[in-house]
Every structure is written in C-alpha cells, then in structure tokens.
Amino acid sequence: SMSVKGQSIPAYDPRGIQGIGLGYATSNRGACHLRGYTVASEIAGIPEPTDRLKAEGKGELLKIFQDLHAFSDSMDICKFSSFSENAEHYALQYSAMTGHEISADDVLKIGERIYNLERYYNNLAGFNKREDDYLPKRFTEEPGSGNSAGYVSRMEIMLDEYYKVRGWVNGVVPETKLKELEIL
Numbered sequence: 001s002m003s004v005k006g007q008s009i010p011a012y013d014p015r016g017i018q019g020i021g022l023g024y025a026t027s028n029r030g031a032c033h034l035r036g037y038t039v040a041s042e043i044a045g046i047p048e049p050t051d052r053l054k055a056e057g058k059g060e061l062l063k064i065f066q067d068l069h070a071f072s073d074s075m076d077i078c079k080f081s082s083f084s085e086n087a088e089h090y091a092l093q094y095s096a097m098t099g100h101e102i103s104a105d106d107v108l109k110i111g112e113r114i115y116n117l118e119r120y121y122n123n124l125a126g127f128n129k130r131e132d133d134y135l136p137k138r139f140t141e142e143p144g145s146g147n148s149a150g151y152v153s154r155m156e157i158m159l160d161e162y163y164k165v166r167g168w169v170n171g172v173v174p175e176t177k178l179k180e181l182e183i184l
Helices: 018-026 058-074 079-083 087-098 104-124 137-141 155-166 175-180
Strands: none
Touching (some): 018 155, 058 155, 104 175
16 A cells, blocks of 8 residues: 555655655654654755755755654644744743743654664564565665655665764664753
C-alpha cells in the first residue's frame, strides 16, 4: 500500500522533495508531512534554501525540523508559524508563558528528547528495524513525472545520514542515547 507505518502518504510526492520523503519514512506516527516539515526549506527557502532534489544533507536538515516541531507540537503551536519563527522565538514564547527562561538550544534539546522518546516507544512496540523507516517501492524504484521527472527517493543515502546524526542504529534508539538525553 502507499503508506508508511500504516498511514497513507500525504501532501507531497517524495521523489521531488527528498527531505519530505525521508520525513515520511522516519516519522514516529507514520507518513506525516508535519513532523519534519522540510518543505519550508526545500520549496520556500526558509530559513535557508536547500535543493529539493538532492539527497545529501537531508538527514541533518530533517533532524533539525523534527526536533523543532516536536517542541512546537508540545506547545500546540501551528506549523505555519515556522515560516516566520525559529527556535529563538519559541524559547521566548515558552519563557514568557512559564516564567522559566530557556534558550534556542534548549528548545532543540527538548525537541530531541521528545522525538527520541517517541521513537523509543515505537521501538518497544515492534518498529525496530530499518525496513520500518522506508517508503513504498513506487517512490524508490519508479521515477516521478512533472517536477519530479526522472527522480526517485534516495532512501539509503538519506537513512544512513539520518541515523548517524540521530545517533540511532538502523532506526533503534540505543540505551546510550537514551541515557545521554536523560530519558533513562
């Protein structure tokens, strides 16, 4: 089926936006374009433009977006705010609402903890192998058309990079990472 972890592919053809394809594949809740909204960078050029058809660098780009959005989701902030706001803005909002001052780095660290905890729960539920973080074969084997003409999702390159920047082993959060993030 055209799904990841039981959720249908939404919004964008991942062959023409490499980062969003990696986001669909690695989202903790199945194919979701909102958890790691790389479209902001790959299409709108926010905060910086990246080549939507290039696979290299998408692991690190996606991690930043996933961590930022894990934090903003925990505060129930609309995704569209990410077109004009960043981790510094979210830190100011959090600090104003709670009276507890945090930094932009804290925002990303909190988001990283949230994302890894969600992934750890998925690992415990049986999503614990590389194949669970993959797109349907149509996107990795059959070239797209239109703006995606001739391209496929280059999952192997992106997954290798993504797991490395996350500190995961083929989609599994190791105990050392959980301890580093003070989850265990």
